[in-house]
Each structure stands twice: as structure tokens, then as C-alpha cells.
Amino acid sequence: MTSGGAPIARDPEEHYNVAEWLVDRHVDGGRGGRVAIRFQGRSVTYSQLWSEVQRAQRALADMGLVPGDRIAIVANDEPEFIAWFLGAQRGGFVPVPLSTMLTARELALVIADSRAAVVAVSVEHQHRLALVAETAPDLDHIIVFGRPEPLRGNRLSVFDADDFGYAQPPVADTTVRSQAFWLYSSGTTGLAKGVMHTHNNMQVTAETYAARVLETTEDDRFFSIAKLFFAFGLGNSLTFPLAVGGTTILDPRPATPSGALETIGAERPTLFFASPGFIAGLLDVQPDPSAFESVRASVSAGESLPAELLQRFTGRFDHPILDGIGSTEALHTFISNTLTHQEPGSSGVPVPGYDIELRDEQNQVVDTVDTAGYLHVRGPSIATGYWERDEATAAAFIGGWLRTGDVYQRSSNDYWTFLGRSSDMIKAGGIWVSPAEVESVLVEHPDVLEAAVVGARDNHGLETTVAFVVAGSGHTIDQSRLVDHCRERMAAFKRPRRIIEVPELPKTATGKIQRFALRSGLRSGPAAR
Secondary structure (H helix, E strand, O other): OOOOOOOOOOOOOOOOOHHHHHHHHHHHHOOOOEEEEEEEEEEEHHHHHHHHHHHHHHHHHHHHOOOEEEEEOOOOHHHHHHHHHHHHHHOOEEEEOOOOOOOOHHHHHHHHHHHHOEEEEEEHHHHHHHHHHHOOHHHHOOEOOOOOOOOOOOOOOEEEEOOOOOOOOOOOOOOOOOOOEEEOOOOOOOOOOOOEEHHHHHHHHHHHHHHHHHOOOOOOOEEEOOOOOEEEHHHHHHHHHHOOOOOEEEEEOOHHHHHHHHHHHHOOEEEEEEEEEHHHHHHHHOHEEEEOOOOEEEEEEOOOEEEEEEHHHHHHHOOOOEEEEEOOOOOOOEOOOOOOOOOOOOOOOEOOOOOEEEEEOOOOOOOOOOOEEEEEEHHHOOOOOOOHHHHHHHHHOOEEEEEEEEEEEOOOOOOOEEEEEOOEEEOOEEEEEEEHHHHHOOOOOOOOEEEEEEEEEOOOOOEEEEEEEEEEEOOOOOHHHHHHHHHHOHHHHHOOOOOEEEEOOEEEEOOOEOOOHHHOOOOOOOOOO
């Protein structure tokens, strides 16, 4: 077992409320005039945010919510998201951020599953709530950030968020163990699961990863491509900046390289957060190196960052990019590279405060270096389980450990390398092949922007390696050249037997490649040699 340090301990019986810690603490300490949020050219100070948080808290209480009741949030990255999220927590209610990328049917299913009494929604997403109103029996109220339109023919009351008056309600009597928020995991099959987090968990991620790895301060300005409704984005754009009295930069638009560069140029962030796919897209447009001159460090998560992308990024922008791994269940990053050292192709070392170990198929600890095993993590930000999913909870949360579903190996100097999801590993010729290893070789080729590798059965029923590749702008994929590139760099049993060019890779909302979608779409084709 590798230990990243002792967990942070707090008295479980004493009063504690994370919204109070994130906002009230700064106002009470005389820092209310500091800028908490930058949004479309305007600033929101901590004092202004404090007033909006309390207004949201009182509005929810006036609607009849009691501590523990859920409020779903379907909103863009905007100040209202943060105010209503924290207002719910300050009142002892449980905010449930949901992806704005979900369809009306998907939203209806998840909101019904959460038994939310209220939905807070950005005005441009309001039209998708008609179906929700029909299928979520516990839902009574809709709060719209903007001028709402009536939902015809349904029983729900609809309010404009600006209709509520200001107030100063007391902080709810919560503790570190109280339910603070849920995040729905992006499952590949079936209904997504509600991941339940307590009030303690957000401060833990700020005091471990943000403080001890990113070394965040009140002078930092945070800009995240991942949106607030993701665990990654929630930490980047809410927890980490507010924890230190810094500034979060919110962009409500769908993320694009050109839009990100525009925001970076205007707002001058010091910390930038993105996925490997977005990093590849940024490099593909070949921005001027000066575009990132304000950024002291970038962070990548969602998928393993190929060594080639890391080296190209740091070579162009001359600041470190830190790859790491986290999960919705752990709330944020628990293995990471550091500001002083980035190991290309590796997720890094354990974040202080977390214990990491590998186990085999018999659930026995794997102590041997450079040996594959199933990654388990233990730490103070782990969720309490899945909402009303007893079997899934029992399978993932085992004796204080979280079974992540990722396959890793550990080097002799304690660097941890991602090999693939347990369901994505390929057994070619009786030998295990890591998709991540093959993908890292493919993206080293100058014509390849992104790559994803899956296993597929050949005409003899044997599993072989198949690669899907996306060409960079102005490049074309020459199959024979790419095959030669692979032949020079990896053993024969690892090499792709088919190479398929695609315009883009299917991904989840969190940026993870949907390898199951690639496998399901495979058809017979010519083999690479």
C-alpha cells in the first residue's frame, strides 16, 4: 500500500457548514470586497455573492424545503449557479447539479430519481423541463435564472430568481457528516447513479490537492473548461477559488479552443483546467505561445494525458501541465503530477491525504512494481455511496476503500501509470495490452490528433487491437506510414491490426472516450500489417 499522508480529521459532532466556510468566512474576515467571480466582463465580490447565497437560501426555505431536501440545478456556468448551490448548502438542503448536455428525457429520469422538490434552471434550458414536470412527482417548483415562460398545462409553480427578496437567514445546523450535495455519475449503461457527498468533502479537496499540489493562493484566477456540474469543474471553479479567497472565471458558452483563448486573453487566469482532448484541440489551432503567458500551471484530467501531448504543450507554452486522476466518487484528484516534476505518460504520485493500492482479481494487494492491478483509493473526500443503489454501493465502496474500475501499475519510484478501464483491457495473443500505451504511440505521429484503441474479435474469434484515429488540421492519415510508425515503437502483439480514420471520437460529457461506442460500431475491414 502506498500512503499519501494522514487524512484530515474534524470533530463529526461540531457545527460545520461548507457554504459558511467558503463565503461567510471571507466576509466576516474583512475580505468581502475581493472579487469572487468574473463573468462576461463583470465582477461579483464576496459580499455580493454572500447576499445572493442568503437570498437563495431564504427562497428555498419559503418554498417549504426542509434540511435534506434536494434542489436540482440545470444551469450554465454563471454566478446564479454558485449562489443557488451554496444557498442550498447553507440552508441544509442538498443541491444536485445536472449536466446541461442531457436530453429532456434524461433530465426527467434523473430528477425523478433524485426526488428533487425544486429545479433551478438557466433560462435557455427551461424548455426542456416540460417532460420533467410530467414525470417527477416530487417536484413542486421551478426557479429560472432569467425571465421565465409559463409551463402550460402543468401543476408546477415557476419563479424568476430575481423575484425573491434579500434576507439574512441563519446557517443550518449541519456537521461534517451532513449530506451536502449529490453528483450524478455519467454511466455508460442504465440510469446514472447519484453520488452522495458530505459537507466535509469539499474542504478536504481544497486542503489536499489544491493547497498541497497546486499551491493555490488568493492571487490565483481559476479558469476551467470542465463545467460546474462536473466533479472536476466544481472543484476548479467553485471549491478551490472560494477556499482561498481567489477569483473564478466563468464562461457560460460551450467550450471551444477559440472561445477558451478569447477568455484567457481577456481574463488572464493563473490556473487552467482541461481534458486531454481539449488540450489536443488547442494545440491543433496552433495558438501564439504568448496566449498563456498569465498561466502558471495547467491541469489535465478525464483521460490519461499522452506523453506526446504533454511535451508538445509544455514546449509551446513554457509552463507545467499536471496530469492526474480523480473521480466523481472521490470528488477530485487523488493521484497527480506536481509543479516540480511531471512524468510524461504517468498520472503522477499519490496526493497527500490519500492512500492508494492495487489489487488483483482475488482482491489481494499487488505489491510488485510494474504489475497491473485494479486501482483502489482511500481518503477523506470519498462519497458515502450511491443514492438507493445498494448493490452498486457494495461493489464500489469496500471497507473504506473505493474500487475505481481503473487498471494501473506502479513504478519503483512510486509513479502510477494508467493502463485502461477494467472493461477496456485487451487480451491479444493471450497477453494483456493496455489501450493507453498503444494510444500514446499513435499520437506521437505528427498526422494524428487523437487516438482510441479497443479490442475486437477477428474472423477466427480471437481478440485483436483496433485503433481509431483523428487527423490533425491540414493532415491526412497514411495507413502504411502509421503502421510503420507502430512497428518501430511497440511489440507485435500490441500493434493495431486495423486502423480506422474517424472525424472525431465519441466522448462522455466529462471528456472520457466512449470505447464501448467504438466497439459497437465496428465492422469488418482491411487489416493493418
